[in-house]
Amino acid sequence: VDSLGVLQRTILNAETMKYEEYDGQVKKTVYNSYGLPYLQEFSFYNELGYLVERTERLMMTSRTSKITYEYNEKGLMSSIKTIIGDQEVPSEETKFLYDEHGNLQDKHYYRDGVFITEIEMLYNERSMLLTYVLTRDVATNFIMILNFKEYDFF
DSSP states (O other): TTTOOOOOOOOHHHHOEEEEEEETEEEEEEEEESOEEEEEEEEEEEESSEEEEEEETTTTTTOEEEEEEETTTTSSSEEEEEEETTTTTEEEEEEEETTSSSEEEEEEEETEEEEEEEEEEETTTTTOOEEEEEETTTTTTEEEEEEEEOOOOO
């Protein structure tokens, strides 16, 4: 607010996005402060409406990344893989494992094909509420334990 009480603001950067929908896909174009496109993103969906692939391309460098999404037989996310350029091994990968109730049980993170982090969720057998989250750094075997003792419901 200046001395006259007028609100002053300075915009350092602004982006706008344009979406175009096609059968089974969405094209998103991102524009910079000058109204020039710098990123195109294509999202592809299967016949059930699940996102199965997202491809991003930087317009100035033509650098691409492809993110693929896989689902299990119950429709729950089973993996997310990110491939940069023409790499064969995903630069990042996350695998999801579930228990018989559909609760997330494990998340495994990989970077360049190397197992980096394991996250395990433990639930109370009677209430099925999340009780512990164990995060293990695979290289050092360091484990961080997050304990949920009390829940408030609204």
